[in-house]
Amino acid sequence: MWFIRDGCGIVFAVVTWFLVLYAEFVVLFVMLIPSGDYMYSAINGIVFSLLAALALASHCRAMLTDPGAVPKGNATKEFIEILQLTSGQVLYNCPKCCSIKPDRAHHCRVCKRCIRKMDHHCPWINNCVGEKNQKYFVLFTMYVALISLHSLILVVFHFMHCFEEDCSSSSATTMTLLIFLGLEALVFLIFTSAMFGTQMLSICTDETGIEQLKKEDRRWAKKTTWVNLKAVFGHPFSLGWASPFVMPDQGKADPYQHMI
Ligand SMILES: [Zn+2]
Ligand SMILES: [Zn+2]
Numbered sequence: 001m002w003f004i005r006d007g008c009g010i011v012f013a014v015v016t017w018f019l020v021l022y023a024e025f026v027v028l029f030v031m032l033i034p035s036g037d038y039m040y041s042a043i044n045g046i047v048f049s050l051l052a053a054l055a056l057a058s059h060c061r062a063m064l065t066d067p068g069a070v071p072k073g074n075a076t077k078e079f080i081e082i083l084q085l086t087s088g089q090v091l092y093n094c095p096k097c098c099s100i101k102p103d104r105a106h107h108c109r110v111c112k113r114c115i116r117k118m119d120h121h122c123p124w125i126n127n128c129v130g131e132k133n134q135k136y137f138v139l140f141t142m143y144v145a146l147i148s149l150h151s152l153i154l155v156v157f158h159f160m161h162c163f164e165e166d167c168s169s170s171s172a173t174t175m176t177l178l179i180f181l182g183l184e185a186l187v188f189l190i191f192t193s194a195m196f197g198t199q200m201l202s203i204c205t206d207e208t209g210i211e212q213l214k215k216e217d218r219r220w221a222k223k224t225t226w227v228n229l230k231a232v233f234g235h236p237f238s239l240g241w242a243s244p245f246v247m248p249d250q251g252k253a254d255p256y257q258h259m260i
Contacts, residue, residue, distance in 0.1 A: 002066040002127075006110050009126030013063060016124050017056065019184060020144070023151050024052050026181045030174055031158050048150050055143035058244035059125060062137045067130030068116030070099045103219060106210050119202065119209040134203070134232050135241075135248050141196040148189035155182040203232050 027048050032041040075093035080100060084091055092101045094114045101107075106118040108128050117131040129137045155178055161167070202208060204225045207218075223231075233241040234248030 002064055002069075004111055004126050006123075006126060009110065009123045012123040013059070013126040016059060019188070020052055020056055020059075020147070023147060023181055023184065024049065026177050027151055027154060030177050031154055044150075044154060048147060048154075051143055051147045051150065054244060055140060055147055058136050058140035058143055061244045062125040062129075062133050062140050063127050065127075065133040065136060067111075067118070067128040067134075068105075068132040069111065069130075070094075070097075070102060070105055070114040070116065072113065073098045075100045104208070104211070117208055119199075129199075129209075131250075134199070135234070136244055138196065138199045138203070138232070139242065139244050141192045141199065144188055145192040145196055148185040148192065151181055152185040152189060155185065204228055206231075 028045055032045050035041055075098050080091050080093060083089075083100070093099065094101045094105075094107050096107050096109075097113050099114050101114050102116060105114045105116045107114045108118060108121050110121045111128050115128045115130040117134075119129040119134065121128045122137065125137060125140065127133065158178060162170075198209070202212065206220070206223060206228045210216075230237070231250060232248065234246065234250065238246075240246035240248075
C-alpha cells in the first residue's frame with residue numbers, strides 16, 4: 001500500500017478528517033436534529049452525510065493511491081544504454097532517486113520519488129497529486145467545496161431563523177460551535193473551490209501546476225479538452241467520474257512505461 005511517512009502530512013490529513021467530522025457533528029446534532037422539523041432534517045442530513053462520506057472516501061483514495069511513482073534505482077548506465085538503443089529516445093535519469101525519468105515526471109522531495117505528471121505535493125492529502133490520483137484529488141476538493149457550501153447555507157438559515165424567533169435560550173457552546181462551523185465552511189469553500197477550478201483548468205489544458213510554474217515548453221501533443229478530461233477521469237464518460245470508488249481507466253499507457 002502507498003503511504004507517505006511525513007509527520008507534517010499525517011498531521012494535516014488527521015486535521016482534515018477532524019474538520020469534516022466536526023462539520024458532520026454540528027450539522028446533525030446542533031442544527032438539524034434539535035430543529036424539530038422532520039422533513040428538513042432528514043433531507044439535509046442525508047444529503048450532507050452522503051457528500052461528507054464521498055469527501056472522506058476521496059481523501060482516502062487520494063492519500064493511499066500511488067500518484068505515479070517511477071521505479072527507484074533502475075537508472076544504471078547499462079540499462080539506460082539498452083533502452084535508448086531500443087526506444088530511440090534520449091533518456092534522463094534522476095540523481096536523487098536514481099530512476100529513469102520519463103517525460104513530464106518531477107522529483108518530489110517529500111515522497112523522495114519521481115512522480116509522473118506531478119502537479120504538486122499536497123500536505124492535506126499527505127501525497128503528491130500526479131497522473132494516477134488526480135481524479136481522487138479533484139473529487140476531494142469538489143466534495144469539500146460542496147459540504148462547505150451546504151454547511152454555510154444551513155448556518156445562515158439557522159441564524160435567520162433566530163432573528164425571526166428568539167434564540168436567546170441557545171447556550172454559548174451552541175453559538176460557539178455554529179460560529180466556528182460558519183468560519184470553517186467559508187474558509188474551505190473559498191480554498192477548495194479555487195483549487196477545484198485550477199485543477200480543472202490544468203486538466204483541460206493538459207498542463208500540470210509545475211509545468212505552469214516553470215513555464216516549461218510544450219513537448220507533448222496538444223489534445224482536445226474532452227480527451228484530456230477522459231485521460232484523468234476515465235474512458236468513457238460515466239457516473240463513475242464522480243465516484244471515488246471507480247478507478248479511472250486511463251487507456252493506453254505511456255509507450256515505454258512497461259520498460260521502466
Ligand atoms: Zn527522482
Ligand atoms: Zn510528493
